[in-house]
Amino acid sequence: MTLSRSESRQKEKAQREKRRRRTLSISIVLIGTLLVVAALGLTWGSKAGLPDWFSWPGGGAEQALVNDPDGPDDGAASPEPTDLPDDPASTDEEGNEEPDASPPAEEGTGEMSELISLSFVGDMMPGEYINRILLEKGYDFPYQKVLLYLSEPDIMAGNLELPITTRGTPIEGTPYVHKGSPEALPPLRDAGFDVLSLANNHALDQGLEGMHDTMKHLQEAGIGYMGVGNNDAEAFAPYVMEARGFKVAYIGVSGVIPYTHLKADRNTPGIAETYETKRTVAAIASAKEDADLVIVMVHWGEDAADKPKNLHRNYAREYIDAGADIVIGSHPHVLQGFENYKGKWIAYSLGNFVYATNPKSPQGDTGVLDAVCNKAGECTLKFNPMNVIGSQPTPLEGEAKQQLLERLSSISFGVTLDSEGSVIQQGTAAKAP
Structure with missing residues (x-):
């Protein structure tokens, strides 16, 4: 059965984005007011006989913040509020929601667009090894x-x-049996995640229950979610999301399943498997009949290997x-490289994202992969390098960023990553879809 994101889910994501932008605007106004007050005070102080050096320095970082609300273009992400009160102007006196009068360019509202932005991360384990940190912080x-x-x-995806x-x-x-608390899901949703693949070797760690x-x-x-179900029809069914006039179908399959009886079959609940490709190929072809874009999220490969098997290629x-x-x-659990085949992109492994890892080991290297696509399936990719420090993915800058990008280039197939993380097929120039 094909599922699609509800209208309320789209509104929730749009409202969170509006609140974030509104908070940023208010902060800028407050900072600007404080700077003006400070400047007036310093001007008065100068007239009162204070030394010449006691004056506001022009062109400093504070002034740049006023001129550029987004701050310096250093690629770093700053924490932002995720639980702000709703805009008072969005309800009437009786508490009923009024029509949204915001510009039509808001994200996640389903408006028509020539392009859509899709992003991905690797393995997420919001529980188990990091339970103590989650409970404390x-x-x-x-x-x-x-x-x-x-x-x-527009759509954010990962592997649960x-x-x-x-x-x-x-x-x-x-050897490893996991579980996580339901309390982990609302913050994960509020952070921006829309869809998660469950097709992996831990999906039935706690049985069918x-x-x-x-x-x-x-x-x-x-x-x-996708990748599991009460039978193979449900497990292989795509989860379809609609945003910006696009229908995007997500299919989850796994080539790593502990026991044969955990595979979903006609009368057997379980995991969508891809030890062979017949059922996966059929699911993709069926989804393509109705969707503009089809995304396959696949669990495969060898632990700690930075190159995929030829079979999986x-x-x-x-x-x-x-x-x-x-x-x-x-x-x-480590990053693997990228490949372009017939104009389509393959990311063989995005490593760990929410995990207990050693930041100095390859298992600590991670990132967010961005794709901007048109309806013809032509996409540009950009990888944002990060490192998991204390169970927090943290953006990399400077030499550390370049080293990770260079390493990804060295293990990719016929593609390189430039200094900003754009994934470029060798022999071609980067261009927008």
């Missing part, structure tokens, strides 16, 4: 340094690497030949 803690990267895209449940029977015979709880809690939180090509526009990989 709040479930929104992992996203505080990267909110701009997560809230700006654990079941969300307070119940369940732990699976036996596997845990899988069904995860589905229920995601629905209650207003977050879309072939699988990615089959997905694209069937109609996929972008293929996004996860599971190795």
Whole structure:
């Protein structure tokens, strides 16, 4: 069954963005007022006989902030409020919502556009190893340094690497068994996430009870999901989101499943598998009939390997030949490279994102991948380099940023990443779709 994002979900994301922009505008006005007051005070002080050096320095950082509300273009993301009161002007005296009179360029409102922005991250485990941090600092803690990267895209997606449940029977015979609290989901949604793939080796860590709880809690939180279901028809069904006049279908599949009986089948609940490609290819072709863009999020590969298997490179090509526009990989817990096949993009692994990792190891390297696409499926990619420090993805700058971009170029196939993170096919110039 094909699902689509509700109208209320679109409004919620648009309202959060409006509140963020409104807060930024108010802050700028307050800063400007303070600067004017300070300047007047200093001018008075100078007239009162204070020394010449006691005057406002022109062209400083404070003045630049007034002239440029977005601040210096250093690529760093600043924390932003996520739980602000609604705009008083948006309701009438009886508390009823009034029509939105804001400009039509607001994100996530479903207006027609020639382009759409899609973003992706890798594995997320908002629980288990980082439970202590989440309980001490709040479930929104992992996203505080990267909110701009997560809230700006029209659609934000990632891989949820654990079941969300307070119940369940732990699976036996596997080295790692996980679970997370339902309290983790509202902050994840508020940070900007719209859709999560559940097609991975931990989806049934707490049995079918845990899988069904995860589905229920995601629905209650207003977050879309795909990759599991009560049978293979449900598990392979795309989650379809509509934004800016685009229909974008997300399909989740896994090539890493602990036991055969956990695979979804005609009468068996479980995970959409891709140990072979037949059912995945069929799901992609079916989704392409109705969607403008088809995104395949696939769990595959070897742990800690920075290069994909040739088998999986072939699988990615089959997905694209069937109609996929972008293929996004996860599971190795480290970054892998990029490839362009027939004008379509493959990201073999986006590494860890919300995880307990050593920031000095390859498992600490991460980032947000941005794609800007047209309805022909022509996309430009940009990777925003980050490092997981204390369970917080943190944007990289300077030499550290360049080193990570250079390493990604060295493990990619026929593409390079420039100094800003744009992914460019070798022999071609970067251009907008």
